Amino acid sequence: MDGVPNVTRADAVAAVRNPLAFIAARWTPHPRTVQRAALAPIVMSVIIVVTGGAVRLTGSGLGCPTWPKCTDDSLTTTSEMGFHGIIEFGNRMLTYVLCAAVGWAIIAARSQKPYRRSLTLLGWAQFWVVMSNAVLGGIVVLVGLNPYTVAAHFVATTALLTLATLMWQRTREGDTAPRPLVGKSVQQLVWVMVVVSALLVVVGTVVTGAGPHAGDSSDVPRMPVDWEMISKAHAVLAWIVVTLTFALWFVLKAVDAPKGPLARTRDLFLVLLAQGAIGYVQYFTDLPEVLVGLHMFGSCLVWIAVLRVLLALRERPEETVPGLPAQEYDATSVSMAGPR
DSSP states (O other): OOOOOOOOHHHHHHHHHOHHHHHHTTOOOOHHHHHHHHHHHHHHHHHHHHHHHHHHHTTOTTSSOSSSSSSSSOSSOOGGGHHHHHHHHHHHHHHHHHHHHHHHHHHHHHHSSSOOHHHHHHHHHHHHHHHHHHHHHHHHHHTTOOHHHHHHHHHHHHHHHHHHHHHHHHTTSOSSOOEESSOHHHHHHHHHHHHHHHHHHHHHHHHHHHSTTSSSSTTSOOOSSOHHHHHHHHHHHHHHHHHHHHHHHHHHHHTTOOHHHHHHHHHHHHHHHHHHHHHHHHHHTTOOHHHHHHHHHHHHHHHHHHHHHHHTTEEOOOOOOTTSOHHHHHHOOGGGOOOO
16 A cells, blocks of 8 residues: 655645645546546536526525525525425535536646647636636526526536537547538538537526526516517527538538547437427427426536537547657656646
8 A cells, every 4th residue: 555645845836826736736536537537527517507497497596595605594495485495406416516517628728648638728718707607697586587697607607518529529530620520611511510500508597587597487577579470580590500501411421521520410310300390389288397408407418519510520630749648648657747
């Protein structure tokens, strides 16, 4: 059994001044560990969306009527607040789990050898989005679940999901210049699909803000738009994304594209079909809460799938150190890990 290394006063000072550099100098994670750490914020972002939807769908949006405390006199929920207080406070507590997931991703990225600044920056970008969205979530409560702030809260979570997906993809690539796998016209088609998909997400928040599940109860103000009209516009955008995805798959087959873009496009098409089926069923069954929750979960999967198609259009081969096998390099530990 290895003994615990002695920690000198200089070590303690270094740990206080720059804890990330201190950890990086003493730990080298395996590449798979870094990939799993980067995956954690994606999973937690999706969970936050689903639980946030549960808050709204159970009428618990004001279960904790103020912020940052749950009530004026209590930091946590009380027994008098009942089920709604538990749901709302539980969702707030999951923010700390999300922070831990993002922090773990930052530490793993910072400790990887060789040091990759791009990964660390993506981790810190997620951290600041989480912090700003937590404040925005507090504002949502303080303004009585104003539907515009609720929509902004969801869009900010989508931004976090974007950064997390990008970081996860980058952990599986090198830092060399990206090499396109398809022609410029195909790239332009995909960018159009990304833009329309982003518009689909935004219009979806308007559908929610104008509909019966906009917030806590019927007393919560709705967006002053015709719900039927905006729902149909949302459906039209969804069909445009499906059509673009179908066209992209045929184009990729025609140009004999690599398997990566084809596989990601197929995955997106399947997710879109499932999401569309849920959307139409919930529309014609008067928006049952379970299906609305599934539709919110599906919106996350659709956006992740769209981003994966975009990121599959190029490759970044991993760099190798001359004279040192990749496996051995990955396993090299603290002797190469000077603080940065």
